[in-house]
Amino acid sequence: MGVGKSTVGQLLAERLGVAYRDTDDDIVAAQGRSIAEIFVDEGEAAFRAIEKQAVHTALASHDGILALGGGAILDQDTRALLAGERVVYLSMDVEEAVKRTGLNTARPLLAVNPRKQWRELMEARRHLYEEIATAVVPTDGRTPEEVTQAALNALELKEA
């Protein structure tokens, strides 16, 4: 969360001349409410069910760069679908995470104690990110443009 998937995803799509899509945006558009509102109204389990459907639809229909929400890979079926794709895991340390997510309330899972919550989420998830990634790109101290270049290099993709 907050590592730059949406920011770098857009830059990567521009550099490659392909379409960009973000499953969180798809969810907000389809639901007509924010991610935070879905969490408050229905809870995390309901959000994960909506998210799973959104990710599966996007993977089946979209050709280009797809940014996922940070928790999408918690679902085993989603991880199985991603096994056929090139998956970039953008990493950062906790201090960078706190800087990037700040006091922003758009991410309900970091709303109470961002540093502690982010650490705990990463302890639970890191092995899943590493399991599905075909490329790992550290983002600490790098601008979004530098991260984009590093992702292009890691994926061995040439620009359009």
Ligand SMILES: Nc1ncnc2c1ncn2[C@@H]1O[C@H](COP(=O)(O)OP(=O)(O)O)[C@@H](O)[C@H]1O
């Ligand atoms: N490499 C970077 N360096 C500094 N700030 C960044 C970087 N990448 C993204 N950001 C900022 O961090 C915040 C979270 O980025 P975002 O793309 O929404 O992350 P994600 O989609 O992974 O949650 C945004 O304010 C964005 O401008």
Ligand SMILES: O=C(O)C1=C[C@@H](OP(=O)(O)O)[C@@H](O)[C@H](O)C1
């Ligand atoms: O990691 C997570 O559980 C989440 C990440 C968010 O997306 P970003 O990773 O784009 O911030 C969003 O899907 C939701 O707040 C839950």
Ligand SMILES: [Mg+2]
């Ligand atoms: Mg995002």
